[in-house]
Amino acid sequence: MLNQFSWLQFFLCALAGGLLWQLLIFVVYFKGNFPLYRSVVLFQNSAKEKLRPADHRPPRPDSGPQNSAPEVMGGSRPSPGLSRLSLSEVSFSLPQGKQDQQGLIPDLLQEIKKVFKTLSNQDGTKSDFLKAMEQAAAEFPGMASHPQISSVNAFLIEHAPFLLSSQEVEGIWE
Numbered sequence: 001m002l003n004q005f006s007w008l009q010f011f012l013c014a015l016a017g018g019l020l021w022q023l024l025i026f027v028v029y030f031k032g033n034f035p036l037y038r039s040v041v042l043f044q045n046s047a048k049e050k051l052r053p054a055d056h057r058p059p060r061p062d063s064g065p066q067n068s069a070p071e072v073m074g075g076s077r078p079s080p081g082l083s084r085l086s087l088s089e090v091s092f093s094l095p096q097g098k099q100d101q102q103g104l105i106p107d108l109l110q111e112i113k114k115v116f117k118t119l120s121n122q123d124g125t126k127s128d129f130l131k132a133m134e135q136a137a138a139e140f141p142g143m144a145s146h147p148q149i150s151s152v153n154a155f156l157i158e159h160a161p162f163l164l165s166s167q168e169v170e171g172i173w174e
Contacts, residue, residue, distance in 0.1 A: 104140065104143075104146070105146070105148050105151070105152060107140070108136070108140050108143065108152060109152065109155060111136045111139065111140075112133075112136065112152075112155065112156065112159075115129065115132045115133060115136060116159060116160075116161070118132065119132070119161065120161065125162075126162050126164075129160065129162070130168070130172070133156075133172045134172065137172050137173055143173045144170075144173040144174055149173060153166065153169045153170065156169050156172075157169060
């Protein structure tokens with residue numbers, strides 16, 4: 001039975017079947033963008049509207065505001081802790097704990113710790129401590145008027161290996 005068909009007939013039939021298949025795929029996937037389909041659908045819709053009474057016509061989708069009905073799900077909620085900022089409001093800074101670890105006072109405290117370590121290694125005396133602190137005070141001028149000098153003085157009195165009075169500690173920075 002198959003010997004009755006020539007190769008030309010077979011290829012023409014396969015070509016026609018392939019074209020029909022491609023047309024079907026095109027119509028299914030590109031239905032809205034297919035110009036012939038749009039004209040047929042518009043013709044069918046206009047024919048249906050002519051059959052309805054004028055007072056029962058639903059509004060056309062292209063007339064009036066788009067998406068006038070509220071969304072079923074609503075908009076997405078932003079994550080907690082996030083807010084919208086304008087570009088002028090954006091700034092970058094360190095977290096509060098890190099901000100306290102940078103600057104003049106932490107550097108001074110680090111220098112004081114080095115002095116304490118040197119004194120403990122060399123069995124230094126109170127006079128050695130005062131000389132070393134004078135050198136540290138020279139590296140950090142203007143500390144006498146710094147707002148956090150009281151915390152530095154408290155650190156000195158608390159961690160010094162010998163007894164220091166508050167007058168001696170204040171005299172270091174002058």
